[in-house]
Amino acid sequence: MIVQLLVSGIAVGIVYGLIAMGMVLIFRAVGIMNFAQGDFLMFGGYFAYTFNQMLGLNIVLSLILASLCMGVIGVIFMRTSYWALRGAQAKAIIVSAMGASIVLKEGARLIWGSIPLSLDKVKEGSVTVAGATIQWQYVAIIGIALLLMLLVYLLLEKTFVGNILQATAQDQYMSSLVGIPVIVSIGLTFFLSAALTGICGGLLAPIFFLSNTMGATAGSKAFAAIVIGGFGSVPGAIIGGLIVGLVEQFGGAYISSTYQLVLIYVVLIAFLMFRPRGLFKEKIQEKA
Amino acid sequence: MKKRILVCLTAAMLLAASLTGCGGGSSDVIKIGLTVPLSGDRASEGSYASNAAAIVEQEINDAGGVLGKQIKIEIQDSLGTDVGATNAYLKLAADDDVVAIIGPDNSNDNIAIAGSAESAQILTTGQGSSPTLQTTCEESEWMFQLRACDSTLCAALMDYAYNEVGAKSFTIIHDTETASTDQANLFKNAIEELGGTVDDVISYTSGTKDFTAQLTQAAENDSDALVMACLYTEAAIIIQQTRDMGIDKPVFGSNAFGDPIAIDLAGDAINDVYSVTAWVPNTPNPLGAAFSQKYTETYDEDCAKAAAQVRDHVYVICEAIKNAGTTDRAAVRDAMLELTDYEGAITTYDCSRRGNCGLGGLIVQVQNQVPTIIKEITTG
Numbered sequence: 001m002i003v004q005l006l007v008s009g010i011a012v013g014i015v016y017g018l019i020a021m022g023m024v025l026i027f028r029a030v031g032i033m034n035f036a037q038g039d040f041l042m043f044g045g046y047f048a049y050t051f052n053q054m055l056g057l058n059i060v061l062s063l064i065l066a067s068l069c070m071g072v073i074g075v076i077f078m079r080t081s082y083w084a085l086r087g088a089q090a091k092a093i094i095v096s097a098m099g100a101s102i103v104l105k106e107g108a109r110l111i112w113g114s115i116p117l118s119l120d121k122v123k124e125g126s127v128t129v130a131g132a133t134i135q136w137q138y139v140a141i142i143g144i145a146l147l148l149m150l151l152v153y154l155l156l157e158k159t160f161v162g163n164i165l166q167a168t169a170q171d172q173y174m175s176s177l178v179g180i181p182v183i184v185s186i187g188l189t190f191f192l193s194a195a196l197t198g199i200c201g202g203l204l205a206p207i208f209f210l211s212n213t214m215g216a217t218a219g220s221k222a223f224a225a226i227v228i229g230g231f232g233s234v235p236g237a238i239i240g241g242l243i244v245g246l247v248e249q250f251g252g253a254y255i256s257s258t259y260q261l262v263l264i265y266v267v268l269i270a271f272l273m274f275r276p277r278g279l280f281k282e283k284i285q286e287k288a
Numbered sequence: 289m290k291k292r293i294l295v296c297l298t299a300a301m302l303l304a305a306s307l308t309g310c311g312g313g314s315s316d317v318i319k320i321g322l323t324v325p326l327s328g329d330r331a332s333e334g335s336y337a338s339n340a341a342a343i344v345e346q347e348i349n350d351a352g353g354v355l356g357k358q359i360k361i362e363i364q365d366s367l368g369t370d371v372g373a374t375n376a377y378l379k380l381a382a383d384d385d386v387v388a389i390i391g392p393d394n395s396n397d398n399i400a401i402a403g404s405a406e407s408a409q410i411l412t413t414g415q416g417s418s419p420t421l422q423t424t425c426e427e428s429e430w431m432f433q434l435r436a437c438d439s440t441l442c443a444a445l446m447d448y449a450y451n452e453v454g455a456k457s458f459t460i461i462h463d464t465e466t467a468s469t470d471q472a473n474l475f476k477n478a479i480e481e482l483g484g485t486v487d488d489v490i491s492y493t494s495g496t497k498d499f500t501a502q503l504t505q506a507a508e509n510d511s512d513a514l515v516m517a518c519l520y521t522e523a524a525i526i527i528q529q530t531r532d533m534g535i536d537k538p539v540f541g542s543n544a545f546g547d548p549i550a551i552d553l554a555g556d557a558i559n560d561v562y563s564v565t566a567w568v569p570n571t572p573n574p575l576g577a578a579f580s581q582k583y584t585e586t587y588d589e590d591c592a593k594a595a596a597q598v599r600d601h602v603y604v605i606c607e608a609i610k611n612a613g614t615t616d617r618a619a620v621r622d623a624m625l626e627l628t629d630y631e632g633a634i635t636t637y638d639c640s641r642r643g644n645c646g647l648g649g650l651i652v653q654v655q656n657q658v659p660t661i662i663k664e665i666t667t668g
Contacts, residue, residue, distance in 0.1 A: 001504050004533070008500040106327070114331030116521050116553055126532055133534035208497035209525060209553060213329050217495060252501025258464055258491045260501065 004132035005249040011138040013245020014145040015200045019222035020229065020237035021152065022193035028169040028232055029189040030082060032093045036101035037197055038219020040077075042212060043104055044070040044198020045119075045205040046112050052119045052202075059120040059202075063144075067199040074194025075187045082190075083183065108212040116209040119202070141203045148196060149238065155192075156234075165189055217261075221248075224268045230278025239279055243267065317360045318353070318615055320605055321380030321389035321410075322598065323401070325368035329495060329521060332549050333393050333594040338363055339587050340595035343579075344602045354606045355613065361602065366392045370400035377401040381408035387615045388412065388608075390601045391431075393594045394519075395421040395467035398431075405430045411608070411621045413601045415594075417441070417543070417566070418470040422643035430621060432639055434601055436566055436646035438471050440667040441543075445564035446478035446515075448651050448663060449540050453562070455513035457485040458540075459506045461526070462517035465494045471517035471542050479515075487511045494519070499526045503533050513538040520544045524553035531557040538562070546652040546659040548590035558654050566649050567593040567634050568659040576633035593634075600632035604639065 019037055026034045047069045051062035081100040085093045122144070123136035156162040168175045168185035176182050201214070208214065222237075225244045229236025244264055251263035271278060322341055324334035341361040349358045362383070364376035373392050380389050381404065388411040391398040395416025402424045405412035409430060414421055417435040425433040449455045458479050462472035469491070476486050487509040490502045503526070506514055514537055518526055523544040530539065538560070544550050545563035569580045569590040579599050583591035607630060609615060612623035627639040635648035649665040 001508060004500060004504050008498065012498055109327060109331065114327065114335050115549070116332060116524070118553060118555075126534065128534070133532070135532045204497075207525075207529070209521060211329060211331075211521065212327075214497070217497070248498070249501050253504050257502045257505065258493060260496070261493060 003130045007134045009246040009249035011141045013242040016221045016225050016244050017238035017241025018200050019197050020225040020241050022197040024237045025193045036097045038215030039101045039104040040194045040197040041201040042215035045201030045210045048202030049117050049119045063202045066202050067195040070198025071191035071195035074190040078190035105212045116211045118209050119205050121206040228271050230280035233280035236280035315385045318357050319360050319362050319385045321386045322363045323366040323376040323392050326365040328368035330368035336592040336594040337598045340598040344599050354609050370397050373397035374400050377404050388605045396465050415597050418467040425643035433643040434645050436649045436667040437644035441564040441649040442474035443478040444665045450482045450484050457511040458513050458515050459487050459509045459511040460489045460515045464491050468517040475515045499529045515540045517542040520549040523550040527554050528557040548592045562653045564651050567596045579633045596634050600634050
C-alpha cells in the first residue's frame with residue numbers, strides 16, 4: 001500500500017510541481033500570479049490529443065509538438081493578457097488572466113467538443129514493485145518531469161539565454177538599460193512556462209482523461225504548492241508540489257478519502273499560519 | 289458622446305422589454321424547456337441530450353406537431369451544477385410560452401430545481417433516479433420523476449451479485465453527490481438484507497481524477513467484489529485505474545458503467561463490469577431500437593441514456609399536452625397525472641405515481657465494450 005501511494009503521490013506531485021514552476025517563472029518575470037496556468041495544462045493536453053489521436057503521431061513526438069504549440073500560446077497569452085496591461089494595476093492583469101482562462105476553456109470546448117477524450121500512454125501496462133502494481137505511465141511522468149526540471153535548471157543557470165531571463169526577472173528597467181530586449185525576454189519566459197505546463201496535460205490525460213475543466217483543480221493545487229514552497233522559489237514550487245501530491249495520496253488513504261482536497265488546504269493554512277514565507281523563505285507579503 | 293450612448297442603450301432596453309412582453313403564451317409554437325449541462329465536467333451528457341432534442345423536435349413537427357402547433361425545444365446550459373441548473377430553469381420558466389421543463393440527468397440538480405418548479409408552477413420532469421428525488425417528486429405538485437427509481441434497481445443488482453455471481457463480501461466506493469450517495473446506501477442496505485458483508489464504504493468528492501488512495505484501501509479489504517456508484521466520466525476513470533492497479537475482482541456499478549459515455553472512454557478496462565441501468569443502445573424495446581438506430585445514423589455514435597431519456601420526456605410531455613387539449617400549464621400537469629401506461633423508448637411510464645414513474649430496468653454486463661442485457665427488472 002505504501003509503495004503504491006508513494007509512487008502515485010510523487011507522480012502527481014511532480015506534475016503539480018511542474019505547473020507550479022511554470023507559475024513561478026511568470027511570477028518572477030512579471031510579479032503577477034497567472035491564474036490561467038491550469039488552462040495551459042488543459043490546452044496542452046488537447047494539443048497532444050490532436051497530434052496523437054487525430055494525426056496519428058507517436059505519443060512522445062505528440063508531447064513535444066504539443067509543448068511547442070503551448071509555448072506559442074504562452075507568447076500570445078503574454079501579448080494579449082499581460083503586455084497590453086503592463087502599466088496597469090496588478091488586479092487588472094489578474095482579471096485579464098482570468099478572462100483568458102475562460103477563453104481557453106470555452107475555446108477548447110468549441111474546438112474539441114465537450115466529450116472527455118483520451119490519448120496513448122507513453123508506455124502501456126504496469127510493473128509490480130514490492131507487491132504494488134505501478135502503471136508505467138506514472139513512472140514515465142516522474143522520469144519526464146525530472147528530465148524537464150534538469151533542462152530548465154541548465155537553461156536558467158548555465159546558458160546566456162537563462163542569464164537574460166533571470167536578469168529581466170530581477171529588474172526589467174536595468175535589463176533594458178544594458179540592452180536586453182525585455183519583451184523578448186518576458187515572451188521567452190511565458191513560452192517556457194506554457195510549454196512546461198502543456199506537456200503535463202499530455203502526460204496526465206491518459207490517466208485522468210481530457211476535459212476543458214481539467215486545469216482548474218490542478219491549477220489550484222499548484223497554487224498551494226507555491227505557497228508551501230515559498231513564493232518565487234523554483235525549488236520551492238517543486239518540493240511544494242511533491243508535498244501536495246503526497247498529502248493527497250496518504251491523507252486520502254489514511255485520514256479521509258472524501259476530504260482529500262480539504263487536507264491539502266489544511267496543510268496550506270498551516271503553512272500560512274506557522275511558516276508564511278513557505279519552505280524557501282521568501283516573504284509572501286512582499287511578493288503578493 | 290456619453291449622453292448619446294446612454295440614450296441609445298435606454299432605447300434598446302425599452303425595445304427589448306416591449307418585444308419580450310409580446311410573448312404572452314399565445315404563440316404558434318409550443319415551447320418545451322430542457323436544462324442540460326452544455327459546459328463543465330458533464331458536458332457530454334448535454335451533447336447527447338441536445339442531439340436527441342433535435343431529432344425529436346423534427347420527428348414530432350414532421351408528424352404535424354402538437355395541437356396543430358409546432359414544438360420548439362428551448363435548451364439552457366445547467367453547467368452540470370445545482371446552481372447552474374436552477375439558473376437555467378429560472379430562465380426557461382420566465383418565458384410564458386414554455387409549457388413544461390425537462391430537468392437535467394442528475395438527481396442532485398433536479399432536487400435543486402424542485403422549489404423553483406413549485407414557485408413557477410410549471411410541469412417539470414426530472415431525469416434523476418435517486419430515492420431522494422422520488423420523495424421530492426411525490427411531495428411536489430409540479431414535478432415528476434420519469435425514471436425507475438434506484439431503490440428497486442440497486443437491490444436487483446445486489447441480488448444478482450449475491451445469488452448469481454456468488455459474491456458475499458463487498459467494498460463500496462461512491463461519489464459524494466446526492467444520487468451516488470443514495471445509490472451507495474441502497475447497495476449497502478441490499479447487501480446486508482441478503483446476508484452479505486460490507487467490508488468498507490469509501491467515498492470521494494465529485495471531480496476526483498486520481499483514485500489511487502481509494503482503490504488502495506479497497507484492495508486492502510480483499511472483498512469478493514467491488515461496488516461503485518459514480519457519474520459517467522469518473523466511472524470510466526475509476527474502472528481504468530482499478531484494472532491498471534491489477535485489481536481484477538468483479539465490479540458492480542451504477543447506471544453510468546453501462547452507458548456508451550463511460551464505455552467509450554474506459555475501453556477494454558470496462559469489460560465484464562455489471563451495472564444496472566434503464567437503457568442500452570441495443571435495447572429490445574421496438575421504440576427504443578428505432579430511436580437508437582436513428583440517433584446513430586444521424587450522429588455516428590451510440591445513443592446514450594442521456595439521449596434516450598430526452599426523447600421519452602419530450603414524447604410524454606407532448607402526450608400530456610395533447611390529452612389536455614390546451615397549453616395551460618395546470619391542465620397539462622393534470623393530464624400528465626392521467627398518463628398511466630405510456631410506452632416509451634426506454635420503458636413504460638406511470639405518471640400517476642409522480643415519483644418512480646419508469647416501470648422497468650436492466651441488469652447489464654459489458655462484453656467486448658457492448659452492454660449486454662443479463663436480466664430485465666420490473667419496478668411496477
